[in-house]
Amino acid sequence: MPQESKTVTVEGKKLTLTNLSKVLYPQTGFTKANVIDYYRRIAPYILPHLHNRPVTLKRYPHGVDSPFFYQKNCPLHPDWLETSPPDDYFKENFCIVNDLPSLIWIENLASIEIHTLLATTKNLLQPEMVVFDLDPGEPASLIDCLRIALVMRDMLEGLGLKSFPKTSGGKGLHFYVPLNTVVNYDQTSSFAKMVAQVMEKHFPELVVSKMKKDLRKGKIFVDWSQNSRHKTTACVYTLRARPEPAVSMPVTWKQVETALKKNNSESLIYTAEKAIERVAKVGDIFKDVLMLRQSITAPKPNLQSKPLDVSEKDQEYNLKIYRQKRNFKKTAEPVGGKETKLDYIFVIQKHAATRLHYDLRLQSQGVLKSWAIPKGLSSDPKERRLAVRTEDHPFDYKDFEGIIPEGQYGAGEVIIWDKGYYINITRDSRGRTVSMEDAIKKGKIEVYFEGTKIKGGYALIRLKPGKDEKENWLVIKLKDQFVGSLPDDLQQIGQSVVTGKSIEDLKKTNKKKKILS
Numbered sequence: 001m002p003q004e005s006k007t008v009t010v011e012g013k014k015l016t017l018t019n020l021s022k023v024l025y026p027q028t029g030f031t032k033a034n035v036i037d038y039y040r041r042i043a044p045y046i047l048p049h050l051h052n053r054p055v056t057l058k059r060y061p062h063g064v065d066s067p068f069f070y071q072k073n074c075p076l077h078p079d080w081l082e083t084s085p086p087d088d089y090f091k092e093n094f095c096i097v098n099d100l101p102s103l104i105w106i107e108n109l110a111s112i113e114i115h116t117l118l119a120t121t122k123n124l125l126q127p128e129m130v131v132f133d134l135d136p137g138e139p140a141s142l143i144d145c146l147r148i149a150l151v152m153r154d155m156l157e158g159l160g161l162k163s164f165p166k167t168s169g170g171k172g173l174h175f176y177v178p179l180n181t182v183v184n185y186d187q188t189s190s191f192a193k194m195v196a197q198v199m200e201k202h203f204p205e206l207v208v209s210k211m212k213k214d215l216r217k218g219k220i221f222v223d224w225s226q227n228s229r230h231k232t233t234a235c236v237y238t239l240r241a242r243p244e245p246a247v248s249m250p251v252t253w254k255q256v257e258t259a260l261k262k263n264n265s266e267s268l269i270y271t272a273e274k275a276i277e278r279v280a281k282v283g284d285i286f287k288d289v290l291m292l293r294q295s296i297t298a299p300k301p302n303l304q305s306k307p308l309d310v311s312e313k314d315q316e317y318n319l320k321i322y323r324q325k326r327n328f329k330k331t332a333e334p335v336g337g338k339e340t341k342l343d344y345i346f347v348i349q350k351h352a353a354t355r356l357h358y359d360l361r362l363q364s365q366g367v368l369k370s371w372a373i374p375k376g377l378s379s380d381p382k383e384r385r386l387a388v389r390t391e392d393h394p395f396d397y398k399d400f401e402g403i404i405p406e407g408q409y410g411a412g413e414v415i416i417w418d419k420g421y422y423i424n425i426t427r428d429s430r431g432r433t434v435s436m437e438d439a440i441k442k443g444k445i446e447v448y449f450e451g452t453k454i455k456g457g458y459a460l461i462r463l464k465p466g467k468d469e470k471e472n473w474l475v476i477k478l479k480d481q482f483v484g485s486l487p488d489d490l491q492q493i494g495q496s497v498v499t500g501k502s503i504e505d506l507k508k509t510n511k512k513k514k515i516l517s
C-alpha cells in the first residue's frame with residue numbers, strides 16, 4: 001500500500017504530495033502516484049516543450065471516468081512557481097511549468113492532461129507553430145487519419161514546409177508545422193484554414209473542415225481552429241484521459257507510412273510505460289518543432305538583384321524576361337510583382353497566338369511556372385504531349401483573360417480554359433517527397449490537379465536539351481480514376497471556366513474593335 005501523502009524535496013523545493021494511492025485510471029489501476037512518476041520520468045523530454053508556454057490544466061480529481069475541469073487561472077501556488085501575468089487579452093494568469101518541481105506540483109493537482117498555448121511569454125502574439133488536429137468521425141479510424149496526414153505532409157512539403165506528427169493519444173493525429181519566425185495568429189489561422197479547405201476540396205468523401213458534428217460521419221475532421229490566440233492544445237508527451245494511460249506521442253513519418261502499409265495502427269499507440277521506453281531509445285524526436293525556422297509567407301520574387309542569364313535558363317524568381325517581351329502601355333496583361341498570397345493554384349490558358357496552344361501555369365516560388373502545350377492536356381496515359389517551358393509569369397496572370405493587341409508579344413485571344421488547385425506529389429527514387437522547386441530543377445514533376453476540367457495526376461518530364469534554346473518537356477497523364485475523363489477533341493470543352501466565353505467569342509469582339517478603330 002503506497003503512502004497516502006508524503007513530503008518530498010525536488011531540486012531544493014519542498015512539495016507535499018497527496019492522495020497518492022487514488023486510482024485515476026480505473027480500468028488499469030493506474031494511480032496518482034503512477035501519474036506523478038510518469039511526469040517525473042518524462043520531464044527531460046516534456047519540459048522543453050512547456051518552457052515559458054502558458055498551460056491550461058485539465059484536471060481529473062476523481063479519475064478519468066469522473067468529471068474533469070479546465071483550469072486556466074493558476075490556482076493558489078507556491079511563490080517559486082512562475083505564472084504569466086494577465087493582460088488586456090488574457091484575464092487569466094496561467095501557470096508556467098519551467099522546471100521539475102513545477103511539473104510535479106501541477107501533477108499533484110491531478111492535471112492528467114497538460115494543454116499549451118502556441119505562443120510563449122516571450123511574445124504571446126506570435127504563434128511558434130501551426131497545428132492541425134485530425135479527428136476521425138466514426139467509422140473512420142486512426143488509419144484514415146494517417147492516409148490524410150501523409151497527403152497533407154506532401155502538400156506542405158510542396159510548399160517547402162516540414163511537418164511533424166504526434167498521436168493524440170486516442171484515435172486522432174496531430175501534426176505541427178514549426179515556424180519560429182515572425183508571424184501572427186491571423187496569418188497562421190488563415191493558412192491552416194486554407195490547407196484544411198483544400199484538403200476538403202480534394203477529398204470530399206474523406207475530409208471535412210467544418211466543425212459541425214453531423215458532417216463528420218466516416219470522415220476525417222481537419223481541425224484548423226486550434227490556431228487561434230486563446231486556444232490551447234494537448235502538449236506533446238502529455239498523458240491523455242483515455243481508459244488506458246495513453247500518451248500524446250511524437251512519431252516519425254516512417255512509422256506512419258509503415259502503419260498504413262500494414263493497415264494496423266497498434267504500433268502508434270503509446271501507454272505511459274511504452275512512452276518512457278521509447279524516449280530512452282530515440283530521445284525527443286519532436287525537438288525540431290521548437291528549433292526549425294520556417295515561413296508561411298510566400299517568397300517575394302527577387303526582381304532587381306538577379307542578373308539575367310538566359311543561357312543558364314535561370315528563370316527562377318525572374319519576371320525580367322516576361323517584362324522585356326511586353327509593352328505594358330499596349331497590353332492589358334499584368335506587370336506583376338506584388339507579393340503573392342500563399343496558395344497553390346494552377347491555371348491553363350487557351351491562347352490563340354500565331355499557333356493555338358494551351359499555357360499551363362503552376363504557382364511556385366512566388367510566380368507562375370509556365371509551359372506552352374500545343375495540343376493541350378490529354379487524359380490518356382499513353383499520350384505523351386509536348387510542353388515547351390516558357391518564361392515565369394507573375395502570379396496575377398492567373399486572372400488574365402482577354403486580347404493581347406496586334407504587334408505585341410503573343411498577340412491573340414486568351415481565355416482561362418481551366419483553373420484550380422494542385423498538390424505537388426513528386427517523389428524521388430527512394431519514395432521521399434521532393435519540393436516543387438527541386439522537382440522543376442531536376443526536370444521531373446508530378447502533380448495532382450483539382451480543376452474544373454483537369455483532375456488527377458500528371459507527370460511533367462524534361463527532355464534532354466536539343467539544338468534550340470527551348471526547354472522541352474512531356475506532359476503525361478498518370479493512371480488514376482480520371483483516365484479518360486477528357487474528350488479527345490478539347491474543342492468540345494473550349495469555354496472559359498470564368499466567363500463561359502470561347503476563343504471565337506473573343507475573336508468576334510476583336511474584329512468589332514478593329515472595325516471601330
Ligand code: MN
Pocket residue numbers: 351353357359372410
Ligand atoms: Mn501563350
